Amino acid sequence: MNARDWALITFTILVQMSVGSIWVLGVAHFFAARKYGNEEADRLSDRALLALVPVIVLAFIASLLHLGNPFNAYRAVTNLGSSWLSREIFFGVIFAVLAFVFAFLQWRKFGPFVLRNVIAWLAALDGLVLVFSMSHIYMLPAEPAWNTWATPVSFFATTFLLGALAMGVAFVANYAYLQRKQADCAEAQCTLMREAMRWIAVAAVLLVGMELVVLPMYLVTVAGGSAAGLASVKLMAGTYGWVLALRVLLAFIGAGVFAMFLYRNAMSEGHEKMLGSLTYAAFIVVLVAEVLGRVLFYASHVRIGI
């Protein structure tokens, strides 16, 4: 692990979290608006949306840190025809611009609702293409530990898992803020927050379940594929075995155990404080788990050849 690897870990994790967040926000806003109208839905999601802006900015600053010559960074989109890295940067910049424009318009309530909706959809769809491109960067024939279907699957799992829990944190923080501002406002918001948290808990349990099913299949496939693949698995299970163990344990605790409690506490009113603490805990534990997973991803790849 060196500074460059940490730059890539930061960039990929934050970008994926942002893409997942846009989707979670969109779904939450859609169902919230159906139940309580656009105004209440906006109050649920607007601050969460604004919080994404610094996250995306941070992600792109991190991405520059892994370059030897960042002054040439603008050239990174000049090989769209054959380089997935070019495509990633291309769709990444589009995602950032759309997300910023949408966040600004939504914050200021500029422009018609339909226009804002269209921009949000474009950002969300572009985000999927972005994560897809990102995963294909690593699918190189010379890198057997990366060149499997598990790369896109795990990237998308990280996307929605961190997106869901990050927005969970944003929702409970937003609710606490609203309550502090005016204690009686929170009737509809309380219901919306609790319902969002219930679905976020369900999503977390399903996604971490998927991760835990994919992991052994992935290890077996890579170990049996080639000598370099076997060397990678030996690194993952041997030298970095403790990282792998900790990653699995934390994912299970955060998105499994904590999410179960989250679901139960979100069932009825009166547990908002507990709900908040649980959400923060689940997010932090899962974030650490996903970062460890990504550390493993960069630390254990063994290229074939010399």
Place this chain on the structure above:
Amino acid sequence: MANQKAFYFDASSCIGCKACQNACKDKYDLPLGVRWRRVFEYGGGNWLFIDGVESPNNVFKYFVSTACQHCANPVCRDVCPAAAITKRADGIVLIDPEKCIGCRYCQWACPYGAPQFNEETKVMTKCTFCADLQDQGLKPACVDACVMRCLDIGDYDELRNRYGSVADIEPLPTGNITHPSLVITPHKHAEPSGQGTGSILSLPEEV
């Protein structure tokens, strides 16, 4: 491919002296850790115990001198996001340091370890096939330095007609990924890529 310059390497006569590696380092004044040409020592086999005495059985080793293969399918060029890597009409693959952003993506893609990061210039570098010398009709520095005359260059098709089509012996990777412009006369103990029973014996710092 028509008109493709290629390296020829005679593994049956290489003695592993590394004159090629040093000539390359010297000509280009490469910093510590950057080696456009590398000489690998590869070996394996077992020893037998006969009457309590260790006796050589099928112990073997041989050397492989390798650089950029200026491949027919240069994956480094394909993956480079900055379009900094190009393939000339004569098949030579070059990195333009003015365009390189130093992301090291080509390093992941190339199974020959040819693109290497220069910590001093902060961009990727690799074997240029001594394009400057070849443009004057001269041979690359590594070829001229080879005391055993086991390194040469030529037209890819001509080299294949003369020496055969072997390009993948251990520890080199299979040629399926990039289709290297490389012709090898294998050592008598050479093992095919991907089916080796031996291992690289060189110290990691040497290669």
